[in-house]
Amino acid sequence: MKAVVLPDWGEELSVEQRAVPDPAPDEVRVEVRACGVTRTVENAIQGGLDDDPALVPRVPGHEFAGRVDAVGDAVTDLSVGDRVLAYFYLTCGQCDACRRGEANQCTDFGGWVGVNSEGAYAEYATLPAANALPVPDGLSYSGAAVAADGLATPLHICERTAVGDDDTVLVVGAAGRIGIHLSQLAAARGAHVLAADVRPDRLAHVDAVTGPAVETVDASGTDFAERLESATTHGDGPTVVVDTVGDVGTLRDAWDALAMGGQVVSLTTHHERSFAPELNEFVVKEASLLGSRYATKQQVVRAARLLADGRVDPVVTDEVGLDAVPSVHAAIRDGETHGMTVLDPSR
Ligand SMILES: [Zn+2]
Structure with missing residues (x-):
């Protein structure tokens, strides 16, 4: 598959061929249909979230949505064909904060999708099943990518x-x-x-x-x-x-x-x-x-519903293919973007 790869923190992105990833037992594989190309990702690329050399090379990108393409052996609540969007934080699911539904305050925090795990600047991405949230009927994949963080x-x-x-x-x-x-x-x-x-x-x-x-x-x-x-x-x-x-x-x-x-x-x-x-x-x-620290999983789901119901309009200013992602990041660094650019890997 085609993927946008960060060779090292703070370096230029390159477009490469990679093997399609297989999901671990507790993961799903998502055919990526939309992924935000955003300032938060740019901050991550510059090492602003984590700059551990062991984490690179890395495929960035976390504000994404797509169709479940394969499920790990231990996943029981998702099926091939489900429309999902990604929760950004890798959380433990066991601590008090996670148990009371405040995963954004997880005390056994595992990092960020696209930083501590491979992200979605690619045709396919794996994701913990616990991070795959439902996309409501009537919401486009690009709208779901807006819901994920924007x-x-x-x-x-x-x-x-x-x-x-x-x-x-x-x-x-x-x-x-x-x-x-x-x-x-x-x-x-x-x-x-x-x-x-x-x-x-x-x-x-x-x-x-x-x-x-x-x-x-x-x-x-x-x-x-x-x-x-x-x-x-x-x-x-x-x-x-x-x-x-x-x-x-x-x-x-x-x-x-x-x-x-x-x-x-x-x-x-x-x-x-x-x-x-x-x-x-x-x-x-x-x-x-x-x-204010990101959002709870329930809030991500409610954000998607607000968009599906038309109470808020997703502002997608541009849609690009994988080859254009490095230049969009250059424009973000130069302050030349507004609204949200969305990657569609099929373009
Ligand atoms: Zn937790």
């Missing part, structure tokens, strides 16, 4: 912060796949959404794919905090701020503009970036600063 992560954020119609939600980095689906989802839950990004072309894209409940805000320049106040009712500021970017200056502006009782959510996995407000600022505004 919408599941926003759903986890919205449920953690209980986003509803009293909220003004500021999304920092709104043009990326997480930002654009979060903007749509928060609006669908009744919130007023301020979608912030630093480039006019990216903001125009957000404007084109979201409804009237989403207002775009230019986050460039020095007066972002004032722009936020003027964009909120009575100048009260946003009640929920979600930082998808990790730019500390922008986060400081958003913190300064935060409404009383507001919540700030960080998704940044960059190392060596810190944000430390004075303790009294938490008290004066009764503010909360939260980290």
Whole structure:
């Protein structure tokens, strides 16, 4: 089969021929029909999740969906032909967090699909059966690839912060796949959404794919905090701020503009970036600063249903074949992408 291979952490991807993998007893083999080519994968390629030399060469790619093509001997709940999408985290299934349905907090964490196991930048991928979640009828494979992370992560954020119609939600980095689906989802839950990004072309894209409940805000320049106040009712500021970017200056502006009782959510996995407000600022505004870590399996399944039901539209900006994947990653590194590019290995 054809596969995109990372020879070593931080190196260029190459397109190679590999043997079709056989599933282990507890795995299924999936004929890959759609896989997101995303900034999260780029971070993994650069060694941002794990840079153990024993893990490379590696086929990256984790935001994928496809058709079950073979099942391991011990798999009883999946059959050839089932439509599945992948859960990103390799979890133990036995710890307290896994048992209570919070696999994203697994305490015997096994790593990430596409980092600690072979991923889906290929025609076929093996996956633990426990990571293969159902794709609802009516949802395309590319939509299911969006659900796997691009919408599941926003759903986890919205449920953690209980986003509803009293909220003004500021999304920092709104043009990326997480930002654009979060903007749509928060609006669908009744919130007023301020979608912030630093480039006019990216903001125009957000404007084109979201409804009237989403207002775009230019986050460039020095007066972002004032722009936020003027964009909120009575100048009260946003009640929920979600930082998808990790730019500390922008986060400081958003913190300064935060409404009383507001919540700030960080998704940044960059190392060596810190944000430390004075303790009294938490008290004066009764503010909360939260980290958000992917999503539970149930939330991935619910994200897929939200897309199947049309409550949120999957924003797929481009579909490419395997040969184009290295150049898409070059564009991601150059900041030249918005929305989500999806790989279809049959192209
Ligand atoms: Zn666990």
